Amino acid sequence: MKSPRTSAARRTVTLATVPVTVAALLLAAGPASAGTTTGGAGVGDPYFPLAGNGGYHVRHYGLTLRYDPASHRLDGQAVLTARATRNLSRFDLDLKGLTITALTVDRAAAAYRREGQELIVTPRRALAQGRDFRVAVTYHGTPKQVTDPDGSPDGWIRTDDGAFVAGEPQGAMTWFPANNHPLDKSSYDFALTVPADRAAVANGVYLGKHTAAGRTTYRWRQSEPMAAYLATATIGKFEIERYTTDDGIQVYNAVDPREASAAAPVLKKLPSVLKWESRVFGPYPFRAAGSIVDHADAGYALETQTRPLYDAAPDLSTLVHENAHQWFGDSVSLTTWKDIWLNEGFATYAEWLYNEQHGGDSAQQTFDALYARPASDGLWAFPPGDPGSGANIFGTPVYARGAMTLHELRRAVGDRVFLRILRTWATAHRGGHGTTAAFVRLAEHESGKDLAALFRTWLYTAGRPAHA
The missing domain is CATH 2.60.40.1730 (tricorn interacting facor f3 domain)
Structure with a gap:
């Protein structure tokens, strides 16, 4: 938490259960010339x-x-x-x-x-x-x-x-x-x-x-x-x-x-x-x-x-x-800082879940309070899946709108499947790395749903989404 206190048609995928090796990632990151x-x-x-x-x-x-x-x-x-x-x-x-x-x-x-x-x-x-x-x-x-x-x-x-x-x-x-x-x-x-x-x-x-x-x-x-x-x-x-x-x-x-x-x-x-x-x-x-x-x-x-x-x-x-x-x-670590919502959105949603299960506001109430903010609010300044620069990676949209993305996923797939997605993500990539694309594939695999529009709207669309 580095923060102040105060696609198109659905793709058929095979779920990878083993993280990509470090060597493969580093080879992919470097120049390809033999x-x-x-x-x-x-x-x-x-x-x-x-x-x-x-x-x-x-x-x-x-x-x-x-x-x-x-x-x-x-x-x-x-x-x-x-x-x-x-x-x-x-x-x-x-x-x-x-x-x-x-x-x-x-x-x-x-x-x-x-x-x-x-x-x-x-x-x-x-x-x-x-x-x-x-x-x-x-x-x-x-x-x-x-x-x-x-x-x-x-x-x-x-x-x-x-x-x-x-x-x-x-x-x-x-x-x-x-x-x-x-x-x-x-x-x-x-x-x-x-x-x-x-x-x-x-x-x-x-x-x-x-x-x-x-x-x-x-x-x-x-x-x-x-x-x-x-x-x-x-x-x-x-x-x-x-x-x-x-x-x-x-x-x-x-x-x-x-x-x-x-x-x-x-x-x-x-x-x-x-x-x-x-x-x-x-x-x-x-x-x-x-x-x-x-x-x-x-x-x-x-x-x-x-x-x-x-x-x-x-x-x-x-x-x-x-x-x-x-x-x-x-x-489960990043492969690029652009995907920082995988860290901060998830940790923020953990707060929402904890509050919900320990006598506080429900995650839906927290979501609704955020969504009520006007279109001019900083929450909507940039999409969390594409912050645009290193200056934005610890901004409010990455944390709060990143968590809102997960809540929209929860609403779309139901609590049981949603919690299975979170657990599978953490266990399948334990000690390794993850990407947004891999998380979307996992969510679609576990839910059996085409979720491209949901993630496109909440992660990549500028401004306040038209519908919650």
């Missing part, structure tokens, strides 16, 4: 053309970081285990700022140069398609946030006691070299060293900590695939709560003491929210869960994988929203 031996500077995303890189897939990141909040200095080493998806004489990584002191490919020094956010690496020997290789980058400096097209801060956002580290859509490159697009998902290990009076919280399972000479190293492991923008290394003075749910999910909550009293009643509901979402959407897709509640000035919350990140104590709807993203956005 003679190409250089990795692309981006994966071809229309809104963020330099995001990600072609020619390889990162299977694992090992991130070893040391941060001093007093000097704001970050020292890091990133070890990337990757596989070439085509013959490579060179390849790119995304890295903004920071000074590189060493770079090796398969433990041999490699040539490199910088062009904006691109770190262009030329290994000593070319990499053959299908070959595994290891890249190690040692670096340091003062990480600086980037400003997204909508004006919001992104990346390593400095706080008064550490850093609020939120990467959607492009901020991961401010603190580690990455193949920074949702197309490329990887496992992660983190070793984060901070002053002993601070905590450092990342994704996945907490492996423990060790203190020596006034500094503490926190270790984390994210085993399930994760896009780079969902990684975090948030640092601050936190109160820590750890427990395991009845379903065996390891929960780790880190709360800034200034937010603790306001956050406590909401965080107490996390196990029941996860249980409800698991019942509706299918089994929770990760081994760990939790929350990071900071005292920051970012202006938004983010669905950092396994451990959503809040810049202040969240309300219950925000908790429901960010944890729904663990299914929709984190486990």
Whole structure:
């Protein structure tokens, strides 16, 4: 949730039950020429053309970081285990700022140069398609946030006691070299060293900590695939709560003491929210869960994988929203930022369903209140399936009209089929990727209906639809 608080005839399809492989997606994203031996500077995303890189897939990141909040200095080493998806004489990584002191490919020094956010690496020997290789980058400096097209801060956002580290859509490159697009998902290990009076919280399972000479190293492991923008290394003075749910999910909550009293009643509901979402959407897709509640000035919350990140104590709807993203956005990821409604529309509709089933307004009442807004309202500023630019991907239409699209689908196919569609989407693409076209095919397959007009109207037609 990167948002402020305040077709024609029906096609016959065969439902795919296995996500498209990462290698196939990355090959499709890059140049098609058989003679190409250089990795692309981006994966071809229309809104963020330099995001990600072609020619390889990162299977694992090992991130070893040391941060001093007093000097704001970050020292890091990133070890990337990757596989070439085509013959490579060179390849790119995304890295903004920071000074590189060493770079090796398969433990041999490699040539490199910088062009904006691109770190262009030329290994000593070319990499053959299908070959595994290891890249190690040692670096340091003062990480600086980037400003997204909508004006919001992104990346390593400095706080008064550490850093609020939120990467959607492009901020991961401010603190580690990455193949920074949702197309490329990887496992992660983190070793984060901070002053002993601070905590450092990342994704996945907490492996423990060790203190020596006034500094503490926190270790984390994210085993399930994760896009780079969902990684975090948030640092601050936190109160820590750890427990395991009845379903065996390891929960780790880190709360800034200034937010603790306001956050406590909401965080107490996390196990029941996860249980409800698991019942509706299918089994929770990760081994760990939790929350990071900071005292920051970012202006938004983010669905950092396994451990959503809040810049202040969240309300219950925000908790429901960010944890729904663990299914929709984190486990089932985008192939292009244009399809962002698959993340935000789904998480917003999860709020509506939760309210409906917990004594609040029905989803129909929420829909009706939105539809009553005049044609001049910002809700109708652009269609959610085609936001038009990176500046719009976190706009109201993506969230609210995206959710309205799902409600129209629910009305068209009935509750039983609708919930089966949501569950099948989350389980069939678990750990992989989805597209709007694939979701439409699934909805038509499960319902046996031609839904082209519905999706065309609600996802792609400009202005306020004539009929609800």
